[in-house]
Amino acid sequence: MTLPPTMNAMILTGHGDTDKYEWHTDWPMPEAAAGEVLVRVKACGMNNTDVNTRAGWYSKAVTGATENATDETPDGNDPSWGGKPLAFPRIQGADICGKVVAVGDGVDAARIGDRIITDCWLRDPSDLTDKTKTGYVGSECDGGFAQYCALPSRNALKVTSDLSDAELATFSCSYSTAEGMLTRAKVTEADTVLVPGASGGVGGALVQLAKRRGARVIAMASEAKHNDVAKLGADRILPRAPEDLRATLGGEKITVVGDVVGGPYWPTLIDILERGGRYTCSGAIAGPMVDLDLRTFYLRDLTFTGSTVIDLEVMPNLIRYIEAGEIQPALAASFPLQELVAAQTAFIAKQHTGNIVVVP
Template sequence: MSGAQPTMGAMVTMGHGDLDQMVWHDAWPRPAPAAGEVLIKVGACGLNNTDVNTRSGWYSKAVTAPTTGGAFEAVNEEDPTWGGAPISFPRIQGADVCGEIVGVGAGVNPGRIGERVITDNWLRDPDDPQDMNKTGYFGSERDGGFAEFTTIPAQNAIAIQSELSDAELATFSCSYSTAEGMLSRANVTKDDTVLVPGASGGVGGALVQLAKRRGARVIAMASKPKHPEVARLGPDRILPRDPDDLRSALGDEKVTVVADIVGGSYWPTLIDVLERGGRYTCSGAIAGPMVNLDLRTFYLRDLTFTGSTIIAPDVTRNLVKYIEAGEIQPALAATYGLRDLRDAQAAFIAKEHTGNIVVLP
């Protein structure tokens, strides 16, 4: 039909709730790049906790349960997302895109067409990129990559030269940038011993690799069936997911940093094994956001706690350099077709795989 808007296949989230809120559309309107933007043909898009938690509304303070991926009985209208504010629906989620630039908007060099890129998912004010209050997230505040095509500001599409597959490259953007942001906030160096709960997940595995890259000693924690896969990431030691006596399990190890995305009831045990002057850094709470803290432990042991969500503008660009240099490796667990995104999220929530799950258009 002449003059009709081009369409594409897309998995569209229609509102907060259970997996059935994700609906497949064969002919969703294909976006066109606005000024300063690029159009990407999506080769692969990774799945992460932000996709699940935003769809379910888990970020709302009305929710105190662990991440379940299902609908919650009550979700506040005013704070259901990572940024504590509503988003508009329908919304195409998915932040971790690897693909090819196939179009550019006004003001973007046409020579970028044909570039293979991965996405920097933090949408910053170009006039004030350091202001966290002016920051959004790809696949949340604007449509993302669970579709055949997507648009993003040109500065957020980072060219990459790599022999890795699109699926492998789609594992990096969220998990590895989140991990690098946590390690940066905690100022991890070669003098540290870093304890990583949940090391079998996407962010946990990235924490292991990136902490080792910094020269730190790394102790990973994961369920025993997943130890062989975790071992491939190169930790110095692997412990069970939740030892009854963590201090004894650690032996003579002196933990200076806990890099945590788990939280939950085991959290006080993690804090108790930190050395005096140690640091705790957090970017998740999949086992539950409500924890018990003895403030005496916090201040008498001179501990430092840092939250980590919005990363510095150079983090993803540095990750590209590490990838191209072969300094970090993808932890691709499984791929699913985009139409099967519900199944992919169900597997992700059930922790059926070790590493990252990616969907392919």
């Protein structure tokens, strides 16, 4: 296969608002280095990491919600998920669905033609379990907001599915994040899981994956999105932020809260956890600064788990769930790659229920 010397790509030039993106039609083609594959990107999902990284929201100097991050200035020392400066220019986009078109040295040529989705986490080949030596596709290396992307072969996971490219591009980040959270919290059929923000990509994945584990699931979302959330299989759906959550829940006993929202409502979520309950978190789109009464934490024997770098078994499990039809994509909308700014604006404004993808 003859590959072109250049490609279309959306380039992030620095931290800030969406004007930091630049559209290029002549960006140099990547090459597959030793141990890598070159992927023709067919679709790429959008997630909060893309927004947060662009805005520098991960910096401790930023205290507001994700949609307001650019109103504050990151201090430059810790603007990425890993707390380190990024190299620019950068091509973002971790949730890739595509086809392997070339391989680097040491990679079996039989991989050419594989349909793949990404394991977003870049790991140290000498110790795949070392979470201190990890990177993220679209952050520490270029990602899928382009026509082509070079990835370590182990991060390009073969998938066999009748789902469309856009549908498959919804799984890598949202669903692996959700499965990682549920794994850390050790969710089983004995649990009742409360999911704030259930209309979002991760929230919707939490609903499906917790139901797959046999748990009872109570979703929280704005009432305009209840019909869409119902399709994900939640046992009950509540308003986004009931004034009296305990009364609204009635006799429900919440053993797990799976949260990517945070913000001012956070103490209410902690207060309704049963004794011995677990809170698991992988985001704070409504704001990272929260109030915690330590007495609630220790007197109620609660367990808090943060979840970022997923365990090794998460992505192979997701591939198995996808191929068996045990989970379904929640594709909200797709945009041409050159309209990424419009796509991200819609994503931030939560105009849709589920995941948004871009198509090169």
